[in-house]
Amino acid sequence: QVQLVESGGGLVQAGGSLRLSCAASGRTFSIYAMAWFRQTPGKDREFVATISGSGATAFCADYVKGRFTISRDNAKNTVYLQMDSLKPEDTAVYYCAGGIRGPLSTASNYIKWGQGTQVTVSS
Numbered sequence: 001q002v003q004l005v006e007s008g009g010g011l012v013q014a015g016g017s018l019r020l021s022c023a024a025s026g027r028t029f030s031i032y033a034m035a036w037f038r039q040t041p042g043k044d045r046e047f048v049a050t051i052s053g054s055g056a057t058a059f060c061a062d063y064v065k066g067r068f069t070i071s072r073d074n075a076k077n078t079v080y081l082q083m084d085s086l087k088p089e090d091t092a093v094y095y096c097a098g099g100i101r102g103p104l105s106t107a108s109n110y111i112k113w114g115q116g117t118q119v120t121v122s123s
Helices: none
Strands: 004-007 010-013 018-024 033-039 046-051 058-060 068-073 078-083 092-099 117-122
Touching: 004 092, 018 033, 018 092, 018 117, 033 068, 033 078, 046 068, 046 078, 058 068, 078 092
Parallel strands: 010 117
Antiparallel strands: 004 018, 018 078, 033 046, 033 092, 046 058, 068 078, 092 117
């Protein structure tokens, strides 16, 4: 069983950077495609970025392309989301997710979810 714990959220000014981490327990981390989603109150969970188990394939949503980068270190059982040039509209709770199929951008494909970490970008 894989459990996911996010960290690295916080308050940052517009234009700043944050790096989120998602640490996974369990020995089978490398078989999981991993992804980051985000959610604001009253809205559906929104895809941000995803990466294959090996790390060879990754892509992100158009609205974060060029600003956010997903990566993983399977030796550390950790996936990262580097967020640069942050905007107030990036404010959300960010969740990491793991799935057997993927990398895919649909939340229903992911079977493991972390608790989320709050990112707040002030203008």
